[in-house]
Amino acid sequence: DIQMTQSPSSLSASVGDRVIITCRASQSISNYLNWYQQKPGKAPNLLIFAASSLQSGVPSRFSGSGSGTDFTLTISSLQPEDFATYYCQESYSTPPTFGQGTKLEIK
Amino acid sequence: QVQLVQSGAEVKKPGASVKVSCKASGYTFTSYFMHWVRQAPGQGLEWMGIINPSGGSTSYAQEFQGRVTMTRDTSTNSVYMELSSLRSEDTAVYYCARDRSTGTTLDAFDVWGQGTMVTVSS
Numbered sequence: 001d002i003q004m005t006q007s008p009s010s011l012s013a014s015v016g017d018r019v020i021i022t023c024r025a026s027q028s029i030s031n032y033l034n035w036y037q038q039k040p041g042k043a044p045n046l047l048i049f050a051a052s053s054l055q056s057g058v059p060s061r062f063s064g065s066g067s068g069t070d071f072t073l074t075i076s077s078l079q080p081e082d083f084a085t086y087y088c089q090e091s092y093s094t095p096p097t098f099g100q101g102t103k104l105e106i107k
Numbered sequence: 108q109v110q111l112v113q114s115g116a117e118v119k120k121p122g123a124s125v126k127v128s129c130k131a132s133g134y135t136f137t138s139y140f141m142h143w144v145r146q147a148p149g150q151g152l153e154w155m156g157i158i159n160p161s162g163g164s165t166s167y168a169q170e171f172q173g174r175v176t177m178t179r180d181t182s183t184n185s186v187y188m189e190l191s192s193l194r195s196e197d198t199a200v201y202y203c204a205r206d207r208s209t210g211t212t213l214d215a216f217d218v219w220g221q222g223t224m225v226t227v228s229s
Contacts, residue, residue: 043204089215
């Protein structure tokens, strides 16, 4: 199975900050990398697919980049509703695996 | 609108089985594969398996082989996930999630059910 490692595991930031979350795969996965946001008590919500494509309805302050083994999710200007946990997920092979999550908290 | 609606919370004893349902609406049910993902309390996301609602073929994660069965009913646009020989470690929220693409077995998960809490306790 492919191992996905996110960093940091938690992050404190302020409204208006630019935030970058990284995800590393244990082997090359081309651009088969997706990002999700999950708020407490809710199902995950797809933000970015294929490393850099913005899911319909997702604000443009979210962006993704990378290929191969190293990927980033960037939030350009944090809004109050962005405080949540973020997961990366590879869809290169079965079983698809998730990172351990990055909890984004208010500073 | 596209949505997935899951069955309600369950409490089961160790050794029992649980069957969770997921009813799809707002799109052509047989055109998109469906995944099941679970999340233990305070933990991350774990993929359990996938079902093709068109033909009913399935693929399960190694960890659940022999204990999980995924089925579908095209007359009601529903998929089901049954997990047997339950143990306390199976206490989790179980989600169904639609695969984003038609014609492929693995892509991003673009629509999720609201989740079903399954508690295993004696």
